[in-house]
Amino acid sequence: MKKALVTGGAGFIGSFFVKVWLKEDSRISIVNLDKLTYSGDLSRLSELQGNSRHSFIKGDICDPKTVRKAMQGCDGVVHLAAESHVDRSLLDAKAFFDSNVYGTYVLLEEARRAGVERFVLVSTDEVYGSRSGKGYFKEKDILNPSSPYSVSKAAADLLALSYVGTHHLPVLVTRGANTYGPYQYPEKVIPLFTTNALTGQKLPLYGDGRQIRNWLYVEDHCRGILHALKKGKTGEVYNISSKTELENIDLTKKLLKILDKPENLIHHVTDRLGHDRRYAIDSSKLRSLGWSEKAKFDTAFRDTLLWYCRNEKWWKAIKEKQEGFTKFYKKAYAGR
Ligand code: NAD
Numbered sequence: 001m002k003k004a005l006v007t008g009g010a011g012f013i014g015s016f017f018v019k020v021w022l023k024e025d026s027r028i029s030i031v032n033l034d035k036l037t038y039s040g041d042l043s044r045l046s047e048l049q050g051n052s053r054h055s056f057i058k059g060d061i062c063d064p065k066t067v068r069k070a071m072q073g074c075d076g077v078v079h080l081a082a083e084s085h086v087d088r089s090l091l092d093a094k095a096f097f098d099s100n101v102y103g104t105y106v107l108l109e110e111a112r113r114a115g116v117e118r119f120v121l122v123s124t125d126e127v128y129g130s131r132s133g134k135g136y137f138k139e140k141d142i143l144n145p146s147s148p149y150s151v152s153k154a155a156a157d158l159l160a161l162s163y164v165g166t167h168h169l170p171v172l173v174t175r176g177a178n179t180y181g182p183y184q185y186p187e188k189v190i191p192l193f194t195t196n197a198l199t200g201q202k203l204p205l206y207g208d209g210r211q212i213r214n215w216l217y218v219e220d221h222c223r224g225i226l227h228a229l230k231k232g233k234t235g236e237v238y239n240i241s242s243k244t245e246l247e248n249i250d251l252t253k254k255l256l257k258i259l260d261k262p263e264n265l266i267h268h269v270t271d272r273l274g275h276d277r278r279y280a281i282d283s284s285k286l287r288s289l290g291w292s293e294k295a296k297f298d299t300a301f302r303d304t305l306l307w308y309c310r311n312e313k314w315w316k317a318i319k320e321k322q323e324g325f326t327k328f329y330k331k332a333y334a335g336r
């Protein structure tokens, strides 16, 4: 592949993905298409200034003309653009179905027209729904998503796979676990709790805090997507997860310990509606193709928190703007 379209490349994972790919593959050129919604931010890409193998287009994946132009000359697509926050989807799901489902449809149609040689859809472990007990979902398990966010991702995921049989589009899908690292928008639990702790605010832990998530370092997730793109087969799905499973309460206590902040900052609040208890996927299929995570959780987690300590300017500006949303969100929740 010589030239690829990456969507959502100004987002948290997308920006790392673009940087990882450009570093690992000296022949690739990337066209980065991103709408710059509230969570998109070009400062994540500042180190690419002057890099002739990267070009940025501000635009919406729901607009066929924009997508057609951006895809010109591309032989591959890696699709990460999405509305990505479960809590927002509980308040208003429209943007999730517009961007995540309709936007994916537009990309698939344009990729078909352009005749690309690879289309990777970046999906999530949340499409399987909650896994009780100790088992792990495998790629062939049925999907049972439970939030408007995960339903929109499952719809996109299955729609993309349907293009393999119907239109012979060389699609493959990755389903990644909860991802953490620098530059994550401070609405997801790790950056939210870190920045709250650093500013002396409470950490709103939903319900009993015993929900379990698998934590995957962002660069490992990106290397996993790239590995699937290069070694994976058309029509296949690849789970990407680490070996670190933690209850939210334990994650929160670790975070406070590293930041040297007291546990009384933890504030148990009303549970998230339809809160999935445990996400758990088996990534042996991708591992059998030679991928494995490099990050050790304790080190990568500590380094991530230190990054937020050192980059206050970045998240403080966002948190100030976000204030309005948080208040609106709390009010909407209180009314239920
Ligand atoms: P993010 O919210 O940080 O980034 C999403 C990006 O998509 C933003 O830059 C935004 O501007 C862009 N975007 C949204 N709608 C768009 C549209 N209509 N047109 C063009 N651009 C648009 O999200 P993220 O955490 O980086 O997630 C990236 C992808 O990875 C998503 O598809 C998400 O579902 C998936 N994923 C995320 C996680 C996680 O833990 N964060 C885990 C597994 C999979």
Ligand code: TYD
Pocket (backbone or CB within 6 Å): 086, 087, 126, 178, 187, 188, 189, 190, 192, 204, 205, 206, 211, 212, 213, 248, 272
């Ligand atoms: P989040 O980062 O939103 O990711 P996801 O919902 O995709 O797993 O949340 C991770 C876990 O943390 C999830 O179980 C919900 C919980 N959580 C809280 O307890 N409080 C919060 O304020 C947030 C944002 C999440």
